[in-house]
Amino acid sequence: MGKSLINRKMSKNRLIFGGMVLAALVLLPLAVKNAYMLHLFIMAFIGIVLGMTFSMLFSAGLITLGAGAFYAIGAYGSTLLSTRLGLSFWAALPLSTLITGIVALAIGSIIVRHPGMAFTIISLLFAHVVIQAAGQIEFFGGWGGIIGVERPDPLGPIQFTTKTSFYYLILFLLLLTALVFHALYTSRIGRIWRAIKLSPPLAETLGINLYRYRLLAFVIASSAAGMAGSFYAHYFQMITPEAFGGWLSIYIQLYAVLGGLEFYILGPAIGAVIMTFVPEYLRIAKEMEPIITGVFLLVIILFFSGGILGTLQRFWTAKKTSVLSGKEQL
């Protein structure tokens, strides 16, 4: 009885907190007039979506280093649909998300069969192949990329010409993704993923087809990354292979690690925001920035395992239990 009361109070607090964060995010463009700042928020939000896709695979016991690949596939798919077929963004966004999902189904049905280190390495190689293909094959625009991607058509009275309009668009896509992911995590599908992550053989004895559920996570996560890619292409109005290569997939993983691996939505959110803004403010020390960022991350990972949220949670539960045991003594 007492326990459910605490739970109810906690979920009520959570709702209030969530509502406040949501209000702040909606009102943010009113306070932030600086276009560059808004741009950073837009990039951070893309980062959150990508980080969440890493976390979804992690929740099913898969560690990917290829999240950037599906981001690229979504961006290229959407770009080609719009530049070659003349589709509007509003058609290209869902279509490229779907295309990315289909590619993920094809690729995933092969590589998800080899979980563990093999999966991680193959995902990394796949990301590399995608970038190389985009750069080498003329149809995909080569290393110069593709320019002239159309902005989204006006949506009623809303024109997509300002940073503010794109801010609201990506905020909507981010919240949509978070909502869908949350619904999955709190359903039995999320429990099945967790079972697979915690003990594959035990999960099998429950009757769970590991391969199918891993593939499901792979397809859903990759589709979301593809959707983010489509947004990116129409926001920048141009794409180049480099935008998706290099350290991107590593960074996506770091968002989740920094924020807290066990927090599949809030972890990447906090990680991506920090990793977008902190380096910006370190720009003063220009060429030192990557070094400082790197050392900062090392410290977090080495001394605050569980990430920022994991560390906070440990402090919180430690405090709570000590209070409780104090009461019991009385």
Added chain:
Amino acid sequence: MALLEIRNLKKYFSGLAAVNDVGFSVNDGEIVGLIGPNGAGKTTLFNLISGFHPPDQGKVIFAGEDITALRADQVARKGIGRTFQASTLFMQSTVFSNVFSAFYRQYRQPGWKAFLHTPKVKREEQAIRKAAMDILEFMGLAALGGELATNLPHGHQRALGICIALATEPRLLLLDEPLTGMNPSETMEIVRKIRQIQEKGITILLVEHNMRAVMDLCDRITVLNYGRKIAEGTPERIRKNREVTEAYLGREEA
């Protein structure tokens, strides 16, 4: 009627026969013991039956159906539950979550409805929560529901392993050394529970080193040594079997 029938099973590991031409059957409602010295092939046999390893030869028939080629998850869905020798649990989950997550076959609402959290899905989950609590109650772990599995003492972890297997509602339950590391009173408790599980109509195949418990529980016993079946019969007959005594105690030089 034979619920489980094993015919001429063979499994080689790098040329060595871990299970060599073993065959026996388990009748509906029985408790059958599988004993033998360490390395006799008991756990390998469990892995062959439950689909974790494909056998090199032979057949596994369950409820009249050939399940030899099935994967572990397919075997589980046919109604064979199992526990593991080393405590294999969802260590970082609570005791309750371990059992709650173990329900999988019972969901009738489709996955997309689960994703939408429809009222029917919520009712179904509520019923499954209750069923999970009932199992914990039955095995005497209800009070520990909020504890992380990794923090449990060894005996309780074993009991939790059985809870998880029970949540799959098996027709046949394979128990791999359920009494290891338990003190005498815990042992008595689990032996009683195993009897009650049998009374619920679940057939049991038991690997165990505690001979008193095996003799006490089992209707029939199969003895393995070096991967081969060396004896089979009622506990009384096994007790008197010379080859079995030799396998355990070594040959007496005359």
